[in-house]
Amino acid sequence: MLDVIALGSRYGRIPALAGVDLRVGRGELVALVGANGAGKTTLLRTISGVQPASSGSIRFDGQDLARRSARQRVQLGIVQVPEGRQVFGPLSVEDNLLLGAFARGSSAGLEPVLALFPALQNKRRQPAGTLSGGQQQMLAIGRALMAEPRLLLLDEPSMGLAPRLVAEIFAQIAALKMRGTTILLVDQNARAALAIADRGYVLETGRVVLSGAATDLLRNPQVQQAYLGM
Ligand code: ATP
8 A cells, every 4th residue: 555665855964764665555554663763753754745755755555645745645545643642732622533534524423433432432522632641642543533544654652651551552553453444653662563563664763674574573683672672
């Protein structure tokens, strides 16, 4: 579904990505792991079109995205859940969700999305800014689901959450995959991300240094030492 070929991206003269090749097949959950500053967020932002590519190409369903704006990419079904959730604090939970559907002109109903996140059900009229971090993350994911994504880009969904909530968020992401959503997941928690992923990529200073089946990466001594604290 997604084919990233020799992708480069830079901030002024500073390269953030160089020669990145990455694929995500329909229905797959692919994890992208790497240290702080490796370029994970930049890669997601370049795929969603918020950050320009400086070289290489990105194809979605065989279609070159080079001339597609971020907005057009949303309309094609590429939907990103940004790092730090970025919910609209003063707006209600319900309005945050409705904005997700508005971006793609989707007619997704609130009820199926709220059913996935029962913690949000009785808070639907509450300002999003009053929710806990875990609930805001669920809302950020729910808002993206309202756009009926074909490819969901998740940036650091477990960031700053208590261990119990981290487990809950990863279980929910695994459940989304089981329902057929195609997902590219970035998370500092490499063990948890690879545990639910089909395949993974390891990014170091803007380059892919390893890739393979998630089970193989979890057993790889290099990955264990650098990212799994073993
Ligand atoms: P983190 O987990 O800390 O978010 P990351 O792997 O997502 O890290 P990026 O945020 O993509 O990494 O950053 C990749 C590189 O680009 C880093 O060297 C970073 O300092 C640099 N960078 C990121 N955003 C900017 C920016 N707006 N301006 C200049 N340099 C940037």
